[in-house]
Amino acid sequence: MKKLMLFMVATAVSSLAFSQKMQDKDIPGVVKTSLKKRYPAASSVKWDKEDGNYEASFEMNKHDGSALLDTKGNIIETEEEIAVAKLPSAVAPYVKAHYAGKKIEEASIITDAQGVVTYEAEIKGMDLLFNSKGEFLKEVKKDKESKEDEKD
Numbered sequence: 001m002k003k004l005m006l007f008m009v010a011t012a013v014s015s016l017a018f019s020q021k022m023q024d025k026d027i028p029g030v031v032k033t034s035l036k037k038r039y040p041a042a043s044s045v046k047w048d049k050e051d052g053n054y055e056a057s058f059e060m061n062k063h064d065g066s067a068l069l070d071t072k073g074n075i076i077e078t079e080e081e082i083a084v085a086k087l088p089s090a091v092a093p094y095v096k097a098h099y100a101g102k103k104i105e106e107a108s109i110i111t112d113a114q115g116v117v118t119y120e121a122e123i124k125g126m127d128l129l130f131n132s133k134g135e136f137l138k139e140v141k142k143d144k145e146s147k148e149d150e151k152d
Contacts, residue, residue, distance in 0.1 A: 020048060020049045020050075021046075021047070021048055022047040022048060023047070024045070024047060026047075027047050027054060028054075028071065028073075030072060030073040031054050031069050033073060034069055034073030034075065035058075035069065035073075038067065038075060038078075039058065039060055039065065039067065041060050041061060042056070042058040042059070042060050042065070043059050043060070044059045045057070045058045046058070052070075052071065053068050053069060053070050053071070053076060054068070054069045054070075054071075055067070055068050056069070060080075063080065063081040065078070065080040066078070066079045067079075075113060076112070077110060077111065077112045077113065078110070078111050079108050079109070079110045079111075079120070080108060080109055081106065081107070082107050082108060082109050084104050084107045084121075086107065086109075087104070087107050087119055087130070087134070088119060088132070088133060088134025089134060090130075090133065090134030090135065091104070091119065091121055091128075091130050092104065094128075094130075094134070094136055095121060095128065098136075099123055099128075102123040102124060103123065103124075104121045104122065104123055105122050105124065106122040107119065107120065108120040108122075117131075118130065118131060118132070118137065119131075119132070125141060125142055126139050126140060126142055127140045127142065128140075
């Protein structure tokens with residue numbers, strides 16, 4: 001995959017430093033079954049263990065996605081790549097005004113277990129998070145490990 005999406009960006013950026021790559025055979029069956037049920041078309045699945053949960057990064061319909069699942073297979077959060085044009089209309093003007101000369105390279109929609117939607121606009125070296133109305137929430141600088149993961 002050209003880019004592995006980051007999870008838990010909105011909740012715990014520091015947890016990324018403790019992410020561990022895992023083999024498919026080491027993932028509990030209930031977790032794999034839950035992912036397959038939610039994303040039957042997912043391919044090229046790669047697993048990480050993150051704060052006791054399982055993160056699946058995958059490709060689906062020529063787009064990247066990921067899901068964070070607990071040990072019982074409950075989905076905690078999902079992230080799906082979207083076209084930049086599908087970001088809320090307030091995002092592009094905000095980026096233009098506050099990050100002059102920067103271009104939105106990729107975009108994602110993040111949905112937590114309660115259905116709360118957050119949008120991510122990726123610009124060089126950082127992710128910008130916005131609520132469902134397109135209001136700016138925060139910026140998250142990417143660490144070296146995250147940048148290297150995108151090359152995979």
